[in-house]
Amino acid sequence: MSKNIPLPDPQEMEELAELLAERFVVRWDWYGRQYKDRYQAFHEPLTRDLLIDHLAGKITLGTYVLDAQNRGRYMVFDADDEPNMRRLMAMSEVLAQMGCPTYREDSRRGGHLWFFFGEPLSGRNIRVFGQGVLNVFNIGEIELFPKQDALKSGPGSMIRLPFGVHRRSGRRYGFYRPDGEPLADTLRQQIRLLAIPATVPPRIIDFYAAHAERPVEPLPVDPNFEHAPVENGEFSSDLDRLKHEIRLRDYARPYVQVNRRGMGLCPFHHDTVPSFHLNDDINAWYCFAGCGGGSIIDFYIVLQQRLYGRSLDFRTALHELREELL
Numbered sequence: 001m002s003k004n005i006p007l008p009d010p011q012e013m014e015e016l017a018e019l020l021a022e023r024f025v026v027r028w029d030w031y032g033r034q035y036k037d038r039y040q041a042f043h044e045p046l047t048r049d050l051l052i053d054h055l056a057g058k059i060t061l062g063t064y065v066l067d068a069q070n071r072g073r074y075m076v077f078d079a080d081d082e083p084n085m086r087r088l089m090a091m092s093e094v095l096a097q098m099g100c101p102t103y104r105e106d107s108r109r110g111g112h113l114w115f116f117f118g119e120p121l122s123g124r125n126i127r128v129f130g131q132g133v134l135n136v137f138n139i140g141e142i143e144l145f146p147k148q149d150a151l152k153s154g155p156g157s158m159i160r161l162p163f164g165v166h167r168r169s170g171r172r173y174g175f176y177r178p179d180g181e182p183l184a185d186t187l188r189q190q191i192r193l194l195a196i197p198a199t200v201p202p203r204i205i206d207f208y209a210a211h212a213e214r215p216v217e218p219l220p221v222d223p224n225f226e227h228a229p230v231e232n233g234e235f236s237s238d239l240d241r242l243k244h245e246i247r248l249r250d251y252a253r254p255y256v257q258v259n260r261r262g263m264g265l266c267p268f269h270h271d272t273v274p275s276f277h278l279n280d281d282i283n284a285w286y287c288f289a290g291c292g293g294g295s296i297i298d299f300y301i302v303l304q305q306r307l308y309g310r311s312l313d314f315r316t317a318l319h320e321l322r323e324e325l326l
């Protein structure tokens with residue numbers, strides 16, 4: 001997108017500013033403004049005139065990503081160089097296959113990958129989800145916005161409000177779909193499309209959140225990840241050994257072939273697109289078509305049920321797997 005695009009008429013500019021704010025602004029009592037080398041924070045009302053000046057390229061605004069109740073409506077991965085941006089783009093393709101929409105926004109060097117939520121989420125839950133995504137795809141060195149679980153003092157982290165002219169490069173950057181095509185040809189079309197973005201489905205949020213090192217704040221959890229309570233030490237150590245000493249990839253090999261990224265045709269349903277996801281790092285699996293997911297024990301339970309018609313409870317499955325593998 002060039003800086004010198006013909007600007008919409010004033011009435012449309014107002015409408016576009018409102019749509020932009022509706023999607024990206026969660027905090028109206030603080031905003032940031034970009035100068036050549038830095039952002040300055042203003043503890044002042046963010047007005048419609050400022051938003052219009054931003055779209056017109058006269059000024060460039062930053063927007064805070066959490067509201068005063070620590071809630072946000074999107075998550076942004078910020079890649080500050082080309083290699084990391086390429087990693088994010090590869091990730092967004094896989095996510096798209098899994099039914100998780102993302103939007104890429106170019107920047108001066110790398111770029112941003114945006115995830116939009118249908119309902120506001122707490123900063124903590126956004127970050128647990130984001131850390132789970134980065135864990136599954138094994139991508140480090142990526143900045144995750146919001147940067148705070150909850151605000152302490154001040155308004156927290158800020159990100160450039162989309163569609164502004166970068167004060168250093170003088171360019172205006174637009175959005176792209178996971179397949180690399182521009183979201184739309186013009187600024188006005190892009191803003192209109194982002195007003196009704198595809199949002200991350202709750203099942204995707206639950207799945208990746210379960211791959212973070214810490215739990216989300218209490219929320220309904222996918223029942224496939226609920227395990228029977230573990231009471232005695234022997235039981236617990238067998239469970240640990242099965243989960244950590246047996247490679248799920250090896251155990252699952254007779255049933256499913258996964259590619260480099262851990263995707264394969266699910267052995268548990270009639271699968272035509274690779275719905276089965278195996279993560280070596282955490283020794284876990286998940287079927288995006290609804291067959292379930294979890295550890296090797298969950299794999300064994302679903303395997304016995306779908307292939308042999310046997311319904312096993314968790315304890316029986318653990319016992320049988322221990323006999324077979326340990």
Ligand SMILES: [Zn+2]
Pocket residue numbers: 266267268269271275287288289290291292
């Ligand atoms: Zn499946």
